[in-house]
Amino acid sequence: MSEAIKDLLKKNHMSVTDSRLQILDMFYHAPGALAHADIEKKASDKIDRVTIYRTLQTFEEKGIIHTIPTADNSVKYALCKDRCEEGHHHDNHVHFVCDKCGKTICLDDVHVPEVKLPKGFQPQQSNMVVNGFCSDCRS
Amino acid sequence: MSEAIKDLLKKNHMSVTDSRLQILDMFYHAPGALAHADIEKKASDKIDRVTIYRTLQTFEEKGIIHTIPTADNSVKYALCKDRCEEGHHHDNHVHFVCDKCGKTICLDDVHVPEVKLPKGFQPQQSNMVVNGFCSDCRS
DNA sequence: ACATATTTGCAATTATGTTGCAAATTTTAT
DNA sequence: ATAAAATTTGCAACATAATTGCAAATATGT
Numbered sequence: 001m002s003e004a005i006k007d008l009l010k011k012n013h014m015s016v017t018d019s020r021l022q023i024l025d026m027f028y029h030a031p032g033a034l035a036h037a038d039i040e041k042k043a044s045d046k047i048d049r050v051t052i053y054r055t056l057q058t059f060e061e062k063g064i065i066h067t068i069p070t071a072d073n074s075v076k077y078a079l080c081k082d083r084c085e086e087g088h089h090h091d092n093h094v095h096f097v098c099d100k101c102g103k104t105i106c107l108d109d110v111h112v113p114e115v116k117l118p119k120g121f122q123p124q125q126s127n128m129v130v131n132g133f134c135s136d137c138r139s
Numbered sequence: 140m141s142e143a144i145k146d147l148l149k150k151n152h153m154s155v156t157d158s159r160l161q162i163l164d165m166f167y168h169a170p171g172a173l174a175h176a177d178i179e180k181k182a183s184d185k186i187d188r189v190t191i192y193r194t195l196q197t198f199e200e201k202g203i204i205h206t207i208p209t210a211d212n213s214v215k216y217a218l219c220k221d222r223c224e225e226g227h228h229h230d231n232h233v234h235f236v237c238d239k240c241g242k243t244i245c246l247d248d249v250h251v252p253e254v255k256l257p258k259g260f261q262p263q264q265s266n267m268v269v270n271g272f273c274s275d276c277r278s
Numbered sequence: 279a280c281a282t283a284t285t286t287g288c289a290a291t292t293a294t295g296t297t298g299c300a301a302a303t304t305t306t307a308t
Numbered sequence: 309a310t311a312a313a314a315t316t317t318g319c320a321a322c323a324t325a326a327t328t329g330c331a332a333a334t335a336t337g338t
Contacts, residue, residue, distance in 0.1 A: 015304050015315060036294080048318045053295065055316095071208045071266050075294095094254055099263060107260075113252045115233055115267070120274025121246075124238060127210050128254070128267045135259025154284055154335055175325085187287045192326065194285095 012062045012086070019047045023055050024064070033068050033076035033095075033104035066091040068104055069127050076104050092126070098134035105134060151201045151225070158186045162194050163203070172207050172215035172234075172243035205230040207243055208266050215243045231265065237273035244273060 005024045009016050026042055027034060039052050056077055059065045063084030068076040084090055094110040097103070112128045133139075144163045148155050165173060165181055178191050195216055198204045202223030207215045223229055233249040236242070251265045272278075 017304070017316065019317075049294090050296085050319085051317055067210075067212070069208050069210045069212060069268065071206075071264070073206065073208055073212050073214045075212045094256075096256070096260060107257060110254055110256060112267070113254060115249055115252060115269070117233075117235070117249060117269065118246060118274075120277065121235060121269075122272040122277045123269050124271035125210070126267065126269045128251070128265065129208060130254070130256065130260075130262050130265045132263035133261040135257075138259065138261045156285065156335070158286075188325090189288085189327085190286055 008064065012064065014058065014062065019051050019055055022047065023052065024059075027065065027077070027079050031103055031105075033078040033106070035074060035076050062086055063089060068095050068106075069129065070095070070097055070104060071129055071131055078104070078106050081106070081108050094128045094130060096134065097129060097131050098137050099131055100133055100137035103134060147203065151203065153197065153201065158190050158194055161186065162191065163198075166204065166216070166218050170242060170244075172217040172245070174213060174215050201225055202228060207234045207245075207268070209234070209236050209243060209268055210270055217243070217245050220245070220247050234266075234268045235273065236268060236270050237276050238270055239272055239276035242273060 002021060002025065005021055005028070006016050008024065009020055014020065022043060023039060026039060030038075036052055036056065039056075040047075040049060043052070056065065060067060060077070063080055063086055065077045066080050066084065066089050068078060070076060080089065080091055091106075092111050094107045094112055096105045096107055098105070107130075112126045114126070117123060141160060141164065144160055144167070145155050147163065148159060153159065161182060162178055165178060169177075175191055175195065178195075179186075179188060182191070195204065199206060199216070202219055202225055204216045205219050205223065205228050207217060209215060217234075219228065219230055230245075231250050233246045233251055235244045235246055237244070251267045253262075253265070256262060
């Protein structure tokens with residue numbers, strides 16, 4: 001089980017360390033996206049704040065996780081399920097933030113629609129975040 | 140000229156103060172969205188940091204400005220040009236962030252397209268941010 | 279002009295993020 | 309299996325961003 005995680009690290013030319021295994025494991029078992037603070041709480045004292053920052057940064061650079069721009073401007077991370085390569089992300093899917101439980105979820109199958117921009121604007125990348133109630137929380 | 144700004148404050152049941160006039164004026168003359176830091180710089184020492192935070196918060200609650208969720212998770216604010224009411228925003232337009240000059244621009248005429256969500260998800264609000272080059276910066 | 283209500287600025291505190299460096303751990307070569 | 313080289317970690321210090329309580333200052337309604 002954690003063999004798969006080790007392999008993922010090796011495949012991306014990263015040293016296999018406790019912190020990395022632990023953090024990656026969290027992502028694999030998390031119901032949604034994770035913020036730095038979430039990881040810090042779950043790891044409670046076992047991993048240094050700084051190590052978490054650095055690990056998240058490395059994971060992002062390697063294309064293992066991607067950041068999610070949420071409406072409240074908090075930084076969240078989630079696993080890249082598409083094929084992301086080092087330094088290049090293909091996470092062009094819509095993200096959903098539940099207003100009740102707060103979970104942030106990648107809607108991997110819903111891709112961000114194109115929009116027609118005014119004259120002169122040259123688009124490069126689009127992000128879309130939808131707020132509302134997730135399937136567990138709608139009443 | 141600043142009469143209009145005063146009226147806007149009065150219309151929203153807010154006291155008319157120097158800080159508020161100054162900050163609102165900045166928004167009316169800014170080329171794009173403003174971050175807390177931008178306002179702090181422009182007001183250089185005349186307005187306390189804390190006052191800026193509180194003013195922005197109040198303006199947002201009153202529906203005068205709205206926050207923009209950018210990809211780099213920095214908080215920016217822009218005037219609500221649509222009719223926003225107290226505690227309820229209708230800023231359903233696309234935002235554009237220029238990768239060169241950094242300007243954040245409200246594309247008031249481009250509204251966020253609807254997307255089809257998986258079963259069970261109940262959308263409430265959608266946000267879309269496009270990165271790229273603005274009309275001034277494309278080469 | 280005065281009493282009341284609101285807003286401001288200061289100080290203190292908390293949260294968030296970064297950097298340098300020595301110690302610990304992992305990897306590589308033998 | 310072991311030692312050297314490379315990488316990663318944790319600590320301390322620092323920088324920035326944001327929040328809160330409270331007294332002084334300012335604005336509003338009569």
